[in-house]
Amino acid sequence: xxxxxxxxxxxxxxxxxxxxxxxxxxxxxxxxxxxxxxxxxxxxxxxxxxxxxxxxxxxxxxxxxxxxxxxxxxxxxxxxxxxxxxxxxxxxxxxxxxxxxxxxxxxxxxxxxxxxxxxxxxxxxxxxxxxxxxxxxxxxxxxxxxxxxxxxxxxxxxxxxxxxxxxxxxxxxxxxxxxxxxxxxxxxxxxxxxxxxxxxxxxxxxxxxxxxxxxxxxxxxxxxxxxxxxxxxxxxxxxxxxxxxxxxxxxxxxxxxxxxxxxxxxxxxxxxxxxxxxxxxxxxxxxxxxxxxxxxxxxxxxx
Amino acid sequence: xxxxxxxxxxxxxxxxxxxxxxxxxxxxxxxxxxxxxxxxxxxxxxxxxxxxxxxxxxxxxxxxxxxxxxxxxxxxxxxxxxxxxxxxxxxxxxxxxxxxxxxxxxxxxxxxxxxxxxxxxxxxxxxxxxxxxxxxxxxxxxxxxxxxxxxxxxxxxxxxxxxxxxxxxxxxxxxxxxxxxxxxxxxxxxxxxxxxxxxxxxxxxxxxxxxxxxxxxxxxxxxxxxxxxxxxxxxxxxxxxxxxxxxxxxxxxxxxxxxxxxxxxxxxxxxxxxxxxxxxxxxxxx
Ligand SMILES: Nc1ncnc2c1ncn2[C@@H]1O[C@H](COP(=O)(O)OP(=O)(O)OP(=O)(O)O)[C@@H](O)[C@H]1O
Ligand SMILES: [Mg+2]
Numbered sequence: 069x070x071x072x073x074x075x076x077x078x079x080x081x082x083x084x085x086x087x088x089x090x091x092x093x094x095x096x097x098x099x100x101x102x103x104x105x106x107x108x109x110x111x112x113x114x115x116x117x118x119x120x121x122x123x124x125x126x127x128x129x130x131x132x133x134x135x136x137x138x139x140x141x142x143x144x145x146x147x148x149x150x151x152x153x154x155x156x157x158x159x160x161x162x163x164x165x166x167x168x169x170x171x172x173x174x175x176x177x178x179x180x181x182x183x184x185x186x187x188x189x190x191x192x193x194x195x196x197x198x199x200x201x202x203x204x205x206x207x208x209x210x211x212x213x214x215x216x217x218x219x220x221x222x223x224x225x226x227x228x229x230x231x232x233x234x235x236x237x238x239x240x241x242x243x244x245x246x247x248x249x250x251x252x253x254x255x256x257x258x259x260x261x262x263x264x265x266x267x268x269x270x271x272x273x274x275x276x277x278x279x280x281x282x283x284x285x286x287x288x289x290x291x292x293x294x295x296x297x298x299x300x301x302x303x304x305x306x307x308x309x310x311x312x313x314x315x316x317x318x319x320x321x322x323x324x325x326x327x328x329x330x331x332x333x334x335x336x337x338x339x340x341x342x343x344x345x346x347x348x349x350x351x352x353x354x355x356x357x358x359x360x361x362x363x364x365x366x367x368x369x370x371x
Numbered sequence: 372x373x374x375x376x377x378x379x380x381x382x383x384x385x386x387x388x389x390x391x392x393x394x395x396x397x398x399x400x401x402x403x404x405x406x407x408x409x410x411x412x413x414x415x416x417x418x419x420x421x422x423x424x425x426x427x428x429x430x431x432x433x434x435x436x437x438x439x440x441x442x443x444x445x446x447x448x449x450x451x452x453x454x455x456x457x458x459x460x461x462x463x464x465x466x467x468x469x470x471x472x473x474x475x476x477x478x479x480x481x482x483x484x485x486x487x488x489x490x491x492x493x494x495x496x497x498x499x500x501x502x503x504x505x506x507x508x509x510x511x512x513x514x515x516x517x518x519x520x521x522x523x524x525x526x527x528x529x530x531x532x533x534x535x536x537x538x539x540x541x542x543x544x545x546x547x548x549x550x551x552x553x554x555x556x557x558x559x560x561x562x563x564x565x566x567x568x569x570x571x572x573x574x575x576x577x578x579x580x581x582x583x584x585x586x587x588x589x590x591x592x593x594x595x596x597x598x599x600x601x602x603x604x605x606x607x608x609x610x611x612x613x614x615x616x617x618x619x620x621x622x623x624x625x626x627x628x629x630x631x632x633x634x635x636x637x638x639x640x641x642x643x644x645x646x647x648x649x650x651x652x653x654x655x656x657x
Contacts, residue, residue: 086638108596146489162493243581260466262462262466263466263468265434265436265454265460265466266460266462267465267468267479269434269435269436269455269456269458269459269460269528270453270455270456270459270479270480270483270527270528270531271456271480271483271484271531272479272483273483276483280479280482280563283467284468284470285468285470286468356491359470361469361470361471361511361513362470362512363470364513
């Protein structure tokens with residue numbers, strides 16, 4: 069009987085249980101099976117309290133350091149805006165008409181770059197994973213480009229594309245492409261060859277094999293690639309916006325530095341964090357919807 | 372009930388001087404060596420033999436997954452060159468698609484033939500009923516026990532109305548109790564779907580309980596050593612397993628296997644398997 073007992077650690081990949089949490093609290097994990105009577109258990113009140121407290125202490129320390137213009141030699145808090153300055157700046161930005169343009173253009177760029185990277189990465193990955201011919205033809209140049217981080221493409225991208233808009237989308241694309249591509253190849257090569265033999269025996273041709281066996285078989289790995297790719301594409305976009313942008317969250321953050329409105333720098337950073345995290349979670353959740361069997365497999369403690 | 376599952380009476384298998392080799396590095400190893408046999412349509416044949424004697428290799432060739440070095444295989448007069456839904460293959464460990472629900476796994480073959488969803492699901496339901504798994508349509512394979520997974524696997528193959536059912540130790544991973552239930556189930560299913568069955572096993576009891584005819588293989592090189600008809604009447608029950616006729620046939624099979632000597636020059640990979648397998652077989656039977 070594989071009950072839902074082991075389900076928590078495996079399925080709860082949401083924000084409330086980041087990866088480091090599993091290793092850090094071994095003793096707490098031991099009593100999980102008992103507390104979990106089939107349904108999803110919430111954090112015990114005590115642990116929730118500790119977590120909230122830790123956040124409060126962090127903000128308080130930040131306030132203390134910036135409010136007192138602390139100078140620690142190595143690190144200097146003199147020009148770091150305190151939370152008490154950041155909150156009004158955040159309120160101002162939320163009320164200003166610029167916010168829509170900044171967030172909107174960043175989202176559009178990420179969307180365009182990420183979606184095209186996902187399509188290209190999955191298509192190339194399936195081809196390379198399935199056909200030796202495609203692998204020999206496509207892999208050498210891709211292997212050569214792979215170690216170059218998306219950010220290193222910025223100058224060349226500006227030269228290559230007619231508009232800075234396109235060059236930023238391209239950089240986002242490069243950022244997401246390789247995680248998606250590599251995870252797709254990995255997923256395809258991990259498919260049990262017996263499943264392929266079985267599908268052929270049941271009458272599947274080349275195309276059906278791809279849509280019915282290869283693609284779903286590689287799907288969990290592809291989803292992992294997509295969520296990693298989402299993170300890297302945000303990272304690349306924000307950097308690109310700082311250099312080449314007009315509008316966008318990265319641009320806003322860098323502009324605030326140039327205009328010496330330091331509180332806005334932190335507001336920009338907060339936006340970057342929140343949107344980056346939210347889009348990764350979105351990709352994960354979407355991926356989970358696409359791979360329901362995989363969630364069950366995990367929950368049952370099977371491979 | 373039997374008419375929708377009615378299978379054409381064909382399913383005649385013919386093997387002529389079949390040889391299949393594997394390459395171990397630079398060495399060539401003859402896994403199946405000039406094997407000839409003929410199986411009548413609708414016959415239930417067990418392939419019995421020690422580990423590594425080439426049973427799976429031979430079955431793989433019948434399925435069309437493994438190419439012969441020389442000689443040929445025919446199904447109803449047509450050469451076997453590639454996999455086909457007419458030759459259903461069942462392995463020891465299930466090969467159900469983990470991402471498909473039970474019903475869609477069973478309906479897979481019909482989907483490949485372009486049958487509409489409602490119709491293929493209705494057919495799949497009938498077959499799940501045949502193997503005693505009504506009510507499990509919407510489960511995923513991981514949610515089933517090993518025995519249930521094998522039943523789904525069998526249903527998935529049968530939906531194509533194969534002329535031949537090829538089974539490679541299909542119950543080898545099950546416990547004794549489940550194995551016994553599955554053996555009876557298989558005979559029951561076979562009684563309503565008279566397809567040719569080639570069933571690989573290294574369990575003498577299983578072979579003698581199921582088969583019309585047992586082909587005993589020897590290894591190094593893989594050849595057919597004996598062809599033993601099992602004349603017991605059907606339906607067979609536990610009485611057959613303790614009858615004199617059964618014991619006599621079992622004695623004969625045991626003698627054949629005890630007689631089996633380890634290879635003088637075993638290939639890599641095979642050397643591990645051979646020796647213990649022979650004694651394991653002997654042990655299991657005493
Ligand atoms: N993929 C392969 N590559 C190389 N050699 C193989 C391969 N598969 C099987 N062989 C060799 O062919 C011989 C026959 O193997 P086969 O799997 O057909 O035996 P078997 O009778 O099915 O054994 P078992 O009862 O253990 O399943 C063995 O010596 C094995 O080493
Ligand atoms: Mg075998």
